Amino acid sequence: MKNLAIFIDSKNGLITESSKRLLDFASNWSFQNGSESIYVYGFELVSSDMLSTYSSIKQYTHIKIPDLVNHSQVITPLLEEIQQKGISQFFYVKSLLMDTIASSLANKLAIPLISNVLKVEKVSAGFHMTKSVFSGKATLTTEIKSESFLVAFSKSFSMELLSNPGNSSVGQTEITLGKDIQNKLIENHPLTGSIPLPDAAIVVGAGRGFKDPSNWGIVEDLAKELGAATACSKPVSDLNWRPHHEHVGQTGVKIAPKLYIACGISGAIQHLAGVNGSRKIVVINNDSEAPFFKHADYGIVGDVFDVLPRLLNKLKSH
Ligand SMILES: Cc1cc2nc3c(=O)[nH]c(=O)nc-3n(C[C@H](O)[C@H](O)[C@H](O)COP(=O)(O)OP(=O)(O)OC[C@H]3O[C@@H](n4cnc5c(N)ncnc54)[C@H](O)[C@@H]3O)c2cc1C
Secondary structure: OOEEEEEOOEEOOEEOHHHHHHHHHHHHHHHHHOOOOEEEEEOOOOOHHHHOOOOOEEEEEEEEOOOOOOOHHHHHHHHHHHHHOOEEEEEEEOOHHHHHHHHHHHHHHOOOEEEEEEEEEEEOOEEEEEEEEOOOOEEEEEEEOOOOEEEEEOOOOOOOOOOOOOOOOOEEEEEEOOOOOOOOOOOOOOOOOOOOHHHOOEEEEEOHHHOOHHHHHHHHHHHHHHOOEEEEOHHHHHOOOOOHHHEEOOOOEOOOOOEEEEEOOOOOHHHHHHHOOOOEEEEEEOOOOOHHHHHOOEEEEOOHHHHHHHHHHHHHOO
């Protein structure tokens, strides 16, 4: 039996965009590769209606985590459930929580975990998995002969979809992890900003060109008008001008929005490593020689303190 498990992310019961793409991928994968059933796992209650538009989904399991998980024993209930269901292939989009759970699962099940994957293809001898390496500057294709594996997709993974292969009737269940928890969650600081950065369709990024944290109002106003998340370069978060979870790049969050507007950011290679999955990039910089312009779909040479207010006024007048 080749059953498939998909781990999804959701916020307030709504499935995130990257997880919806993963569900689309899984439905097609199951259709093309003859997997029997898809079991979906998530960390919130999600309605069956939202899942029934994808094909082959048998059941949604709400994984309850009463405390912080970082001890391998806590996955025992999940492991038992996976073995009962005959699941051998696992897909998820990279996140800190899932990376922790997946590495324990790979260890206990003794199967390979392939991380940062952009593309998976079935070939006669097994599977080809294409990964992003060297901070996104190159790709590496690995051949996996095993039929059992865990795949951690990069947020910017690509896929070829057939037409939707059908609908499902989805059952619901829940399991609780953490029987053997040794660590306690002491404080929980919700991230600021209403739109989580990794899932935002539009991101407004700002760099040292803004000169002072008191100048961020215009960035936030523009983001609000566009329904976008805000991001920043590393020096900006190192200077504590902005919170660290907004730092994008090689050492920060990797983003893959439909539109990235980079304002007063030079476009250093380490910054590009976190944003080069963006579908369209707009660069606003007062230096026409700024390296970012070489990677931009659209560029505006100008002062952010002049361009951003004008852009905002234009958006508000429409
Ligand atoms: C190991 C390592 C890892 C790193 N990881 C990261 C990372 O993950 N993310 C990251 O961002 N960086 C990272 N960096 C730092 C990176 O190399 C750059 O130093 C950094 O990205 C520069 O940030 P910046 O563009 O905001 O600032 P600057 O390089 O100072 O650029 C500011 C830009 O703003 C423009 N500007 C100035 N005033 C205005 C104005 N009024 N209007 C319009 N434009 C204006 C300037 O022309 C300039 O292009 C890393 C570096 C190292 C060594």
